[in-house]
Amino acid sequence: MIELHCHTTCSDGSLTPTELVKEAIAQGVKALAITDHDTLAGWEEAQAAAAGHDLEIVPGVELSTVWGNRSLHILGFYPNRDAFEAPLRDRLEGRKRRAEAMVEKLEALGYPITLPEMGDGIAPGRPHIAKAMVEAGHVKTYDEAFNRFLSEGKSAYVQYEKFSAVEGVQLLRDCGAVPVWAHPFLFRGGNIPQVxxxxxxxxxxxxxxxxxxxxxxxxxxxxxxxxxxxxxKTGGSDYHGPSNDPAHRSISLNHFHLPLTLLDCLKEAALN
Known part of the structure; x- marks a missing residue:
């Protein structure tokens, strides 16, 4: 059973890589992809935590791109880390600038917050901002933060910096990765068959x-x-942990019980 879409505290998940690995083992997962947003920071910790267990860590990433001014995410599996880290750092810095812009908007609206210090390679996201808003007493829940301020179209929302989906696919291919369109039917920025x-x-x-x-x-x-x-063909729960992102709280790890044969096909594609 495989999980090819999971997040950790290195982006917008609520479990550390070690905690996620422990949960995966408990749920009978045999292959777990670490696909944090725009960062590879969780790989080593997950691999160390999985050592000695019947669990394979699949190196991955979820790349933030745009199409028609709307967010479009692309999963990348088995990238060449040496080739990928430098261009990915540009995307990570863009995430930081986006978070800072949302913090500035909130302050202008009368809701000042302070984001926690984040280590090198950590990708800040809206859940981090929502958490800071709860801690500052501006809202009572994550849901309130998103519904009033942080969801697309709300007063503190900031779009990703311009990095097109086509550029994202090409970057992943150039770095040896297998690019996969994440959750295509969540996309709202154009005609899905045409995209x-x-x-x-x-x-x-x-x-x-x-x-x-x-x-x-x-x-x-x-x-x-x-x-x-x-x-x-890939699939996964898009697991963010037992709490944090309100869009994923009810989704459990190993949601689909997908067979290992999907991973075999993915590995074959990575060799071509």
């Missing part, structure tokens, strides 16, 4: 078919596209 065709021409190698937000019909469509275009 898919463009990303396919740019070098997309897979689709996240299995995601908690996808209906069975949507998963069937994505699976059909993969078959027609010889693409890898």
């Amino acid at each position: 898919f065709e463009v990303l396919l021409k740019a070098g997309l190698m897979g689709l996240e078919v299995y995601h908690p937000t996808h209906s069975s019909g949507q998963a069937a469509i994505l699976s059909e596209w993969c078959g027609e275009n010889q693409l890898v």
Whole structure:
């Protein structure tokens, strides 16, 4: 059973890499992808925690890109770290600037907060800001922070810096990774089949078919596209931990009980 989409405290998850590994082992996961937003910082800790256990750590990332001024995420599996770290640092710095801009907006609105010090390689996100707002007494819950201030279109929201989805796919390919469009049917910035065709021409190698937000019909469509275009199928719970991101709180690890054969196909794609 595999989990190919998980987050840790290195981005917007609520479990450390070690805690996530322990939870994965307890849930019977045999292969766990660490796919934090725009950072590789959790890999080593997860690999160390998994040593001696029947659990394979799959190195990954969830790259933040935009299409038509809307967020579009691309998972990348098995990137060449030496080639990827320098350009990825630019994306990480962009996340930091985005977080700072949201903090400034909140202060202008009369809700000053202080973000905690974050170590090198940690990707700040809206859950960190929501947590700071709760701690400052401006809101009572994470949900309130998102619903009133941090969700797209709200007063303190700031869009990602411009880095197109096509550029993201090409960057991942240039760094030896397998680029996979994350949760395609969550995308709201354009016609999904048309976007898919463009990303396919740019070098997309897979689709996240299995995601908690996808209906069975949507998963069937994505699976059909993969078959027609010889693409890898992936899936995962998009696990953020038992709390933190309000969009994922009810989703458990190992949500789909996906077979290891999916990982075999992913590894084969990484060699091509």
